[in-house]
Amino acid sequence: MINVFLVDDHELVRAGIRRILEDVKGIRIAGESACGEDAVKFCRANPVDVVLMDMNMPGIGGLEATRKIVRATPEVKVIMLTIHTENPLPAKVMQAGASGYLSKGAAPQEVVNAIRLVNSGQRYIASDIAQQMALSQIEPEKTESPFASLSERELQIMLMITRGQKVNEISEQLNLSPKTVNSYRYRMFSKLHISGDVELTHLAIRHGLCNTEPLASQ
Template sequence: MSEQGTTVVLVDDHPLYREGLAGLLATAPDIDVVGQGGTGREAIDLASRLHPDVVVLDFTMPDLDGVAACREIVAAAPGTAVLMLTMSDDDDLVFRAMQAGARGYLVKTAAPTSVISAIRTVAEGGAVLSPALATRLASWFATLQREHGPLAHLTARERDVLGLMVKGRDNAGIAAYLDVSPKTVRNVASSVFAKLGVADRSGAIAAARDAGLT
């Protein structure tokens, strides 16, 4: 950050909203708006010339959308953090923005104090998502872990047995709970060990916990 505080460029194709945001940031003594633009290309040009600490970027703009602009800004000005501030909270757009290098994503309904706080956070190298988006992102990663993680190839029965192991039940307890024979539990457990690449129950439990199974 510069001596005058956090330098910010605002890019939004609605001048009224952009000026309102500039007025809001003027109330924060540690934030200095050094440039404004209304298109994706202007965002890239301003970031390349001014190297601000933060570019606050809308998604829907003439000539180049916010995700494409973000990708080019990150390449042209690696020290500049991009904070997406847009109307859409579509999951796909959020993921695309983060993949493009955005450090934060807020919807325009966010409280003014949240926007100011987000700018400060991304300027310091942190990441920002609204609580609702963060919850959905965590859920998405959990689903991805289940579908592609080490437990993805287990059958439903194998997951049941492994889950009961994690809860501390022995083979007899698992057999009683699932209403199967102890031999069946031993066979299923052996299959679980083989698929997880572990030698015993403790290894399977450790692998399950690492994968988020509790």
């Protein structure tokens, strides 16, 4: 029996995935949560084989939650199931320790297949995303995102900023000092040739890395 844990801040999405999986032989829904923090805690305390993880959620978000789960419970496999499929997110997520990457537009059977494959120790990346990742290696000048230059931590903080989270909130959730968070912010601004959070959010939206409205102010 494969114990699957669902993580998405939209209850309707979790309900849809639950309906897909609850009648599949050999798969059991172990639980669900609306944020990455709760997912990390649950995986540490309960038997979980595979986590279906959303990317953009309140709190630490899917990228940081993936990193924490894989570090604390390496036997747990994480599949990122998200609307965000643009470079460099798939590569960064896999580098953080995920075993799979799927679009929320994936067919139900593909989700089931991915769960079974990663549980068996293999990796699974949706074919269109894998093709995009391969092309970025072959023709980087045509496919590379400006965000490809960001480190994993910078990308994580970028995603949190574009959700409207403030420096003090980010520092608390990531166990970093506000000074350190601001250092990452200014390093991002320099790499991306921008001057503030509003520009950062607009740029992220243009490149399909967030689906929030631009921030009203910095």
